[in-house]
Amino acid sequence: MYRELICIGCPMGCPLTVTVEEGKVTAVSGNICRKGKEYAEAECLNPTRTLTTTVKIKNAMYPLLSVRTSKPIPKDQIEACLQYLCGITVEAPVTIGQVIVEDVLQTGADIIATKSMARQR
Amino acid sequence: MEAYDLVVIGAGPAGLAAAVAAYEAGVKKILLIERDREPGGILEQCIHNGFGLFYFGEDLTGPEYAARFIQRVQERGIAIKLNTMVLEVTPDKWIIAVNKADGLLKIKAKAVVLAMGCRERTRGAIFIPGTRPAGVITAGTAQRFVNMEGYLPGKEVVILGSGDIGLIMARRLTLEGAKVKMVLELLPYSSGLTRNIVQCLQDFGIPLLFNHTVVAIHGRQRITGVTIAEVDPATKKPKPGTERLVSCDTLLLSVGLIPENELSRQAGIALDPVTKGPVVDDGMATSVEGIFAGGNVVHVHDLVDNVTREGEIAGRSAARYILNPKPAPSLKINTKAGAGVTYVVPQLIHPQQMAEELVLSFRVNQVFKDQKLVVALATGQGHKILGTKKRMIMVPGEMQEFKVKKEDLWAALGQEDSSSPLELTVSVPEEGEDHDV
Incomplete structure (x- = not known):
């Protein structure tokens, strides 16, 4: 399964393509730094927000x-x-x-x- | 008549920080004047988080951020007059104010810090045609209604403008049960943070339409809808044939902020036509001796952390002036917005009294990716590059900074004859352009 996200790490707003297989993030592309990968994993597996x-x-x-x-x-x-x-x-x-x-x-x-x-x- | 060493006008983040910094610098007789019922300013209605990431290294809500500085003011026993409106500040530092308890007040100060913040642009500022029904309000007003006063301004909402306040209110109104139909943005990009576009709009499936605006407002008593249209990105004029009617009972305007400078103007303080705030030097001194300014009254910030920092500089400079009143030294450097840059604050640098490090704050006028930023000093002998920096991304909605070290500036100045005009330019030169001239 693929998911399209926009990274929120900085104003660059990299368009991320995340591959999710069997409940695991197996690939992230489109990011230019580490933040993108971390964000993609958190957002796909366990999205949280402060209310x-x-x-x-x-x-x-x-x-x-x-x-x-x-x-x-x-x-x-x-x-x-x-x-x-x-x-x-x-x-x-x-x-x-x-x-x-x-x-x-x-x-x-x-x-x-x-x-x-x-x-x- | 009352007399204080320092009077700070406005007890929002800039004013609170200025008062505390001045106290720490040795000035004890300080009065804060606030027109609202409590200190904290607009932070009190910004109940969302995202404040203080730089200043405290923590993710705080607006009221939590304000509380830290309110506590610092209280711990120091700094006097504060609430529900008090300043009517006039004179160039010789008399403050005329009014409140219910004291009536008309005449206060003498040795120095003044202006920290009045900014206000929202309204429908009148952007000339939307149509009728004049109820239900057309600014995003910040709606924020106060929803988060403090306990009123929901409407149930079917269109938001014009994609600045951070508009985005935050799209989420807030949705959480409170209203239907936010869309956010319209005149420009081809948002001036809001990516985080807010994702978490305030995409999380709730709210569409963001770029190159769109409201061309008419409908309704007699209450707004019943708006006509929206696509605009030509080059001319910003509505494209004929693209108009469509969108029903709504509320139109929120998030179309920019303007520093609030009626008092500054009256005091004869020079204002910058671009920032709409006072022209300030590196110590946040205005053109009138002994009057300082900091925060959104000087230029509109994105982050409260920077407002605090500016307030602190203004407070420290005011304290220095109170303890040793003398005019600024004559040697000065003007800062200038070069290619690709909208404005630079401070507008003036006094190299003889500047701190070891100075932060130049500026905005770019378009989106730049992977472009070089150049800071250069023009003297009688030509240009000297003070620094260049490649930045991955610069957007107009995010204030940029460049730190200038005092020693570097003096090295560039050399044996400068102070009679020749000095200019420090911040620019984003086009690729390949020779900027070493």
């Missing part, structure tokens, strides 16, 4: 608290995570780095606050 989004917060300066996953999660889990986070509401005060959801949907990643928000009167 950044918001959850509702009560008694804070704004109605939303910005959050992210503590590490990249599988790409195909992003939609489910978003659906799950729709139902989450936290209450101020919140400290930056605070865990909002532990091991979200068994991905091994926590949802953590990316901002401190004080309690408003």
Whole structure:
């Protein structure tokens, strides 16, 4: 199986052709440096993304608290995570780095606050 | 009347960095003035990651990056006035500001750092014809609505402009449940990062149409659709017969940023017609003595890491001026954008007071692959090459840098008679062109 990708390692944006056989990357072409090969392998075998989004917060300066996953999660889990986070509401005060959801949907990643928000009167 | 050694206008990344750097350089009586409810500037609405890779060697979100500098400001007890709008800065460094608690404020400073950032170009700036319905907003405004205020601006979205903010918002709106129908780009290439094109558009199957623009906006109360058309890449004019109607309830504009310099202009500071920001020297000093500037108010950056670095230079220079106020030395070198280059910052170098190493920031005017970059000094005696560098790729959307060492510059200057004009040119000469003249 062949897959066409654009390398995201630098602005060069090399067009990559990746050969995947029996769940393994057997060949990468089109890249001009090592980054291209590494990216192609990660992207074909286990594509992950850091999810950044918001959850509702009560008694804070704004109605939303910005959050992210503590590490990249599988790409195909992003939609489910978003659906799950729709139902989450936290209450101020919140400290930056605070865990909002532990091991979200068994991905091994926590949802953590990316901002401190004080309690408003 | 209040008096401070240093007043920093704007508490975004540039202003926060300037205040901390000035404090570290020995100036303690500092005031930061911010018009928003909290410090951090636009970073607070940039909840995505990708910040700080160079400065911290870490992949942070905007609020996380801002928090590090807010903490540094707080730890040092640097004063900050929030919800405060600066109305005027005078050349003799009086600052007129207003807020609800203090009313009208008149503040005297020994030095000022301008860190007002930039603002988005709007529909008016690009002259899109049609009606004037609701639902036509800039990408950054939408970003604030979605990420901070809790409003989704629409459900069926067309985005004009493929800069990074437009791309980031395409993903953000999709994640929040809106349908982003397409991103249109007038140019044959995107000014956004490849990473964003892949992760914000391709991940979600959002089409990116190059050489396309919006030629009409439809709708009375609310936008109902846009007419899009292909443009001739040479003339940028719509090609007749290529128009088609695309329905939407929101049009996001991501069509460029302009440094915000109303205050600078009022203070009589010389502005660069290309960058639209103050003309600065290697220490980020503007043309008015004792007023410095850094970050997006000087020129629009791609990376906050560079904004921080510029803010720090401005802060350090302001501190040096406060502790030993004297005008810049008379020996100066003008920098110049040569072939293939749009602008160079700083526009001026004072070799007698420059740091050991100076970073020239510049943008190229087209995509260059495997081309040589040349930095040359023109003196009364002719040209001297300061450095050449072959770069695999240079694109207009990514700011380029070239480091100049003080000793190399002085070596090139030699026994220069300071009365002859000196010019340092950054260029990407065409292949085979003789640049050693």
